[in-house]
Amino acid sequence: MTGSSHISIQGVHKVFQSGGQDVHALQSIDLEIRRGEFVCLLGPSGCGKSTLLNAVAGFSLPTSGTITVDGAVISAPGPDRGMVFQEYALFPWMTVEQNIAFGLQIKKTPKATIQAKVDGLLDLLHLQDFRQRYPKDLSGGMRQRVAIARVLAIDSPILLMDEPFGALDALTRRNLQDELLRLWTELGKTILFVTHSMEEALYLADRTVVMTYRPGTLKRDLVIDLPRPRDVASPAFNSLKKELGQLLLEEQDRHQQDEFRGAAAD
Amino acid sequence: MKGFRHAASGILVPLAVLALWQLLSSRGWVNATILPSPLQVLVKWWAYLRPLEAFDPAMGSYLKWCLSGELIQDASGSLYRVLVGFFIGGGLALPLGLAMGYSRLAYGLFNPIVQILRPIPPIAYIPLSILWFGLGNPPAVFLIAIGAFFPVLMNTVAGVQNVDSIYLRVGRNLGASRFTQFTRIILPAATPYIFTGARIGMGTAFIVVIVSEMIAVNNGLGYRILEAREYLWSDKIIAGMFTIGLLGLGIDTLMSRLSSHLLKWHRGLEQG
Numbered sequence: 001m002t003g004s005s006h007i008s009i010q011g012v013h014k015v016f017q018s019g020g021q022d023v024h025a026l027q028s029i030d031l032e033i034r035r036g037e038f039v040c041l042l043g044p045s046g047c048g049k050s051t052l053l054n055a056v057a058g059f060s061l062p063t064s065g066t067i068t069v070d071g072a073v074i075s076a077p078g079p080d081r082g083m084v085f086q087e088y089a090l091f092p093w094m095t096v097e098q099n100i101a102f103g104l105q106i107k108k109t110p111k112a113t114i115q116a117k118v119d120g121l122l123d124l125l126h127l128q129d130f131r132q133r134y135p136k137d138l139s140g141g142m143r144q145r146v147a148i149a150r151v152l153a154i155d156s157p158i159l160l161m162d163e164p165f166g167a168l169d170a171l172t173r174r175n176l177q178d179e180l181l182r183l184w185t186e187l188g189k190t191i192l193f194v195t196h197s198m199e200e201a202l203y204l205a206d207r208t209v210v211m212t213y214r215p216g217t218l219k220r221d222l223v224i225d226l227p228r229p230r231d232v233a234s235p236a237f238n239s240l241k242k243e244l245g246q247l248l249l250e251e252q253d254r255h256q257q258d259e260f261r262g263a264a265a266d
Numbered sequence: 267m268k269g270f271r272h273a274a275s276g277i278l279v280p281l282a283v284l285a286l287w288q289l290l291s292s293r294g295w296v297n298a299t300i301l302p303s304p305l306q307v308l309v310k311w312w313a314y315l316r317p318l319e320a321f322d323p324a325m326g327s328y329l330k331w332c333l334s335g336e337l338i339q340d341a342s343g344s345l346y347r348v349l350v351g352f353f354i355g356g357g358l359a360l361p362l363g364l365a366m367g368y369s370r371l372a373y374g375l376f377n378p379i380v381q382i383l384r385p386i387p388p389i390a391y392i393p394l395s396i397l398w399f400g401l402g403n404p405p406a407v408f409l410i411a412i413g414a415f416f417p418v419l420m421n422t423v424a425g426v427q428n429v430d431s432i433y434l435r436v437g438r439n440l441g442a443s444r445f446t447q448f449t450r451i452i453l454p455a456a457t458p459y460i461f462t463g464a465r466i467g468m469g470t471a472f473i474v475v476i477v478s479e480m481i482a483v484n485n486g487l488g489y490r491i492l493e494a495r496e497y498l499w500s501d502k503i504i505a506g507m508f509t510i511g512l513l514g515l516g517i518d519t520l521m522s523r524l525s526s527h528l529l530k531w532h533r534g535l536e537q538g
Contacts (some may be wrong), residue, residue: 059435079441089432091453091529102450103440134531155438 006035006190007056007158012065014216025051026062026217031209031214031218035157038184038191040205042198046249046253048216049194050162056192057083057160069158081105082151086163088143090135096146097122097131103154121149125179141172143178152183161193166198181228197254198244202237203230210244213251214258220247302501311337311505331341340506341513344475348517349401351410356464358411359418366419367426368452375502380419388413388474396482405458406478406486413474414467418491421463425456458532462523468521472514487513 019133041049045085054060056067058077067074069081077083082103090099100121104114108169120129125145135143144164151159161244165173167217184191193202201208202224222244227235284304290296291303298306314337321331333339365372366380388409395405429452437447479488491506526533 057439059438076436077438079439081439083436083439084434085436087432089436091433091436091451091454093457106440106442106446134535136531150440 004034005032005035006070007031007033007192008068008071008190009033009052009056010065010066010067010068012052012055012062014048014055014060015063020081025218026055027215029065029216031192031221032211033192035190036188039193039205039208040201040208041192041194042196042201042208042244043211043219044213044252045196046255046258047211047213047251049196049211049215052161052211053162053192053194056158057081064077076258079107079154080156081158082154082156083160083162083204084151085149086166088135088140088147090143090146090150092135094126095132095134096138098158099135099146100149100153103150107154111174117153121153124152124183125149139172139175140168144168144176148180148183150185157190159191159193161191163194163196166195166197173200178229180204198241198248199232201234202226202244208244210247211251213255219251241263259264275446299498299500302504307501307504307508308327310499310501311508314502314505319399337505338489339508340485343483344479344488344510345513347406347410347478347483348468348471348475348488350403351473351475352468354407355411355414355471356418356467358464359415359463359467360422360460363419363422363463364426364453367423367456368448373423380416384416384420388470389477392478392481395478401482401484403483405482406475408473409478409482410471413470417466417470418460419465421454421459421466425459426452426499427461428459429455461521461529463519465521465525468517469514472517476510 009029009031011184012026012029013024016023016025018091029052031039040174041052045047051060054070055062056074058074058081061075074081091102094102097118100118101114104117109117118131122131127145127149129143130138130142135146138146147164165176168176177200180191183189193201205224208222208224209218210222211217212219222240224240226234226240230237287301288304291298291301291306295403299354301311315335317331317334318336319334321328325331333342362372362376366376390406391409391412395408399405399408433451433455434447435453475486475490480492481484483489487506487510491503491510494500494502494506
């Protein structure tokens with residue numbers, strides 16, 4: 001265990017019961033994440049990347065092994081690890097403002113402080129004109145901005161992001177990726193980001209961890225030391241993309257064979 | 267222009283029905299005792315609405331005199347019973363529904379008896395209600411409360427059980443206590459269901475009030491149309507029926523306005 005680790009994942013296994021059979025979703029996962037590091041978990045669906053993220057969030061604890069944050073073992077969800085979900089999960093009965101303020105109200109923050117903080121976040125994420133709107137009246141990109149603002153409001157040192165931009169169109173997606181990088185640079189959060197897009201991982205992360213398809217293990221831990229802002233058309237970017245693509249393809253094949261086997265068995 | 271045409275086409279069929287009805291009656295093709303003409307109904311309706319005696323300042327204010335007509339008295343009597351019964355029935359169903367939706371234990375304890383009692387139509391309680399409460403408002407309110415109870419209960423249970431688990435995960439992630447989860451997430455998320463239940467419950471209450479007045483009460487709209495039959499006043503029966511219909515429409519419109527005002531965030535969203 002190194003002193004500089006913010007999140008430390010050690011020997012984590014996760015076994016699910018499915019149809020009377022044990023499914024090894026995660027197996028022997030060891031991962032150290034430094035403070036302020038931006039790490040992407042990359043892999044095909046079914047590789048357990050979301051399971052790992054949920055374990056760090058405390059929603060479903062590992063079957064064995066430990067996850068610690070600042071040396072303390074995780075046993076439940078908590079506001080020190082703010083989560084952004086793919087499906088936004090904004091409270092539809094609250095306005096943009098109320099959604100952002102919710103986490104602060106839980107912490108019994110004084111009203112004036114909440115107002116100031118919400119104002120600041122509305123500014124930071126360019127949401128001033130939408131503060132009174134309900135989520136149903138916002139586009140997908142706007143909703144995800146609100147979801148990010150809601151998590152930033154509680155000042156968690158760690159941001160967990162579960163394919164947050166997966167449902168957005170390419171342009172909005174790039175826009176929010178840039179926005180996220182800006183916030184990350186400004187606020188110095190530690191980010192664990194799940195994606196199935198190689199390009200997204202390469203564009204955002206300091207490190208990209210590729211996971212294997214069932215059982216979910218760490219296949220490759222790749223440091224991406226390209227300078228930011230990254231040029232997706234540069235040769236360096238594309239050679240990394242090729243390398244990642246090769247790794248992912250192998251896992252994708254195993255995933256497919258498994259599905260064919262499943263279909264044959266049915 | 268479009269709005270006008272829309273409204274115009276909306277009254278076309280009712281007008282045609284009225285015209286045909288008037289024709290049938292004024293030509294003498296149907297017996298006026300069995301089916302009086304629309305005009306005759308309207309005249310009777312006006313007589314039913316009007317105060318019975320001439321205005322006398324000694325008896326009270328002008329407004330009170332205006333409202334002293336039989337129809338107003340009947341309608342307000344019926345409305346009173348509906349509201350009291352609805353609030354008792356709904357008021358008991360809401361907390362029980364919230365508990366049953368939230369806690370598996372409460373659901374396990376109460377669901378069997380609810381499932382046994384629920385299919386019994388409120389009307390079937392009439393004999394018992396008279397035995398227990400005699401005649402007048404109490405048995406009527408009891409029946410109406412039963413009518414409103416089950417729709418509110420079932421919808422509240424469904425509303426709480428169908429709260430999307432992702433909202434609860436967000437709540438836990440942000441550090442919400444169980445109490446906060448309940449009041450700020452589960453309760454608002456369930457309100458569209460609860461309002462639907464209230465609207466159905468109000469509709470049931472309105473049906474039950476008419477029936478209960480026919481049997482256990484000696485005023486109100488239900489009583490009045492049954493009484494009119496004794497005298498073969500078919501015009502009064504029909505006038506009473508239209509009043510019941512208009513009152514029901516009014517209540518339902520009010521409920522739906524209220525719910526879409528309170529559920530601004532939900533308008534245009536798919537439920538569930």
